[in-house]
Amino acid sequence: IGNSQNENDLRVYGRISANSNWVELTGVTIDVEGNTSDGVGCITITNQNALLWGKPEFVEFQTIPTNGAYHLESFVMNNENYLFISNSYKQATTSYSTDSKLYKWNGSQFSHQQSIATHLATDSQFFEINGEYYLAVSNQYNGSTYEIDSYAYKWNNTSFTEFQTFASYGGMDWEFFIMDGLEYLGLINHRTDSDYNAPNIIYQWANNTLVEYQSIPGSGSSDMEFFIINDEKYIAVANLYTSTTSNEQDSFIYKWNGSLFTKIQSISTNGANDWESLQIGDLTFLIASNSQSNSTKLVDSKIYKWNGTSFVEFQSIATQGAYDSKSFVIDGETYLVFANSANDSTQDNRPSPLYKWNGKTFVQTQTIYTNGAYFWDNFTIDGKNYLAVANNATDATSDINSTIYKWTGNSQFILTSDSLDNTFFDISTIVDQTAQEDSSITNINFTVTSGTSPITITASSSDTGIVSNENITITGSGGSYTISISPIDNASGFVSININAIDANGITAT
Structure with missing residues (x-):
């Protein structure tokens, strides 16, 4: 279906088979609110009934065995596609010291490439500087202390090898960004062994290494997000938990003043695990994934809109222990998915909702069932769109599969008169x-x-x-x-x- 230059003129094209040419059809009427029991809409083409079939959605494509998967990072090196999964806990050995793993696309799916020893790994960040590839991995806890090192690894054309060590305190998140031609790497520290006041550190690339540039106060911080509005640079820091055992606290927005980031706004959040920035046309949004209040995990996550001077609440999304959100664009349409980790009783089979921007607001378009979902990532391979989720745990175990989903593509009309078999009756793969x-x-x-x-x-x-x-x-x-x-x-x-x-x-x- 394609729109002509007149936005009120909808043209419909058809073809006899998958290999024939598309031709414009005449005598067409459309009722998108039609017989949805047989499809997602109905159509009449020269007195023949047809159905709008194959609603575009994500369908399960590949499962990968993981151990308390906390984060996924997709990236491209030398025109090859990779996926790194940060594992946090291995149920079989009851250990926080478990390998995180690098996978490589083999032409049809991801296969294991390398294992890296980690300790409750919570995040990874791929980045490139001067043609060299790096991967930073945060370690949070080894079973006895939160005050353990995190690492940056460098690609040697066959594997990642240790490049630089960072003193971290319950390492939680990395954020790589470039300002005025200079490279920076932010490290979010969640806690020390005694409190949740560990400072967050921004490093700057200098003399072939990353050196500490700025320290930002933390309060059980969980995430850093860098974004630009009208050439002005900002970071948002999500605060998850305080030393006073409270999830109900402020998260902060900082603005670059030419030499440092300075606080410009406080936003009330409930166990904020993630910030996601999003640009749609000339609109800038910031999404807070709220994981829990002091009493429940059934708290709304919030979408905030920039009004020219600050972020104001724009839309509330019902979520269940939300750990993450991810925005992406497919065929010019903007989508937003939330990782719902748990309600107040279970992590099992939680509905993680996918939303689509309709020009005015975000509306739900699909539900994907997940198990303790902690993170989403979206990527494209050979023109196909994929969505991967890090499933952290069921109620019984953290040794479960994480899942990659594949986008089915755009909808098509299929003539009912040509459907004498089970064309419209199907079981998902x-x-x-x-x-x-x-x-x-x-x-x-x-x-x-x-x-x-x-x-x-x-x-x-x-x-x-x-x-x-x-x-x-x-x-x-x-x-x-x-x-x-x-x-x-x-x-x-x-x-x-x-x-x-x-x-x-x-x-x-x-």
């Missing part, structure tokens, strides 16, 4: 799953699209010697379902689980 012997796989989300109610869903195992049909459980309704699988004791191997759906008209989907 579930990527391959891996489990240790005698361990269950639980709460795998999938959707059943369309179909005439009632819909009957069954599942069967290709090898009942590994997984019996009785040990497959499906729950859910209204198109959203979960499947849990328990293998037979001491059994191992590969097995396919087939999910079948039959609607009231006898149409099937597999």
Whole structure:
């Protein structure tokens, strides 16, 4: 669908097959509020009914085993795509000292490239200076002290090797930025062993190393965000927790005065874990991810808008223990996703919402279910858009998968008269799953699209010697379902689980 120069003139194009040319169609009427049980809208083309099908969304693409994943960092080196995952805790060894891992895109998915020893790693920051590649990794806690070093690593064309050591205090976040041709790296320190007043440090690149440039007071700080408005430079610092056991405290905005950052605004936050800056046209927004008040994790996160002199509240988003937000643009549309880590009772299967800017406000367009989500990252490979989440933990364990999702692309119209099979009745894709012997796989989300109610869903195992049909459980309704699988004791191997759906008209989907 394309708009002509007249914004009120909507043109519709069609093609016979995926390989044929698109041609403009005539005699078209559109009802986007139409039969949504069969799609996300309906259309009439010369008296033939058609459906707006394939609503653009993110679908599961790859899972990666992680150990208390806290952060993901996607980047490109020498035209190769990489993903670094900061792991914080390994349940199997009950240890905060666990490797964080670098993955490389192999043409079809990410594969493991390198492991780096870390201690409750909370963040990483990739940056380039003078054609050299670096990766800073923050360590927060080794099981006995928060006063441990964090490191910057340098790429040697095959792996990252230790380059510089930084004294850190519950290291929480890195932020790399460039001002007036000079490179800076900010380090957020969350706490010392005795209190939450650890200073935050900004380093400047000089003489082939990073040297301390400015110290900024901290209050259980968690994040730093650099941004520019009308050529003026700013940083926002999120404060999570104080020594007086309070999550309800101010976070701060600082402005560059030519030599230092100085405080210009205080914003009341509730356990702020992250700041995200966002530019849409001539509008500048700042998003605070609030994780909890003193009494509940069910607190709103806030979107603030720059009014020319300060940030004012613009929109409130209902969140559950929000740890992060991420903004990105696809096909000229701006999106914003929140990482909901937990409500007041569970981390399991939490709805992390995706919002889209409609020209006036952010409206929810998709829900992605996550487990203790701590961070999102968006990236593009070969023209395809991906969204990755760091799943920190379920209620039972931190040794769980983090997930990469792939954007399905734009919607298309499909003629109903050409759909004599199950074109409009479909089960979403579930990527391959891996489990240790005698361990269950639980709460795998999938959707059943369309179909005439009632819909009957069954599942069967290709090898009942590994997984019996009785040990497959499906729950859910209204198109959203979960499947849990328990293998037979001491059994191992590969097995396919087939999910079948039959609607009231006898149409099937597999």
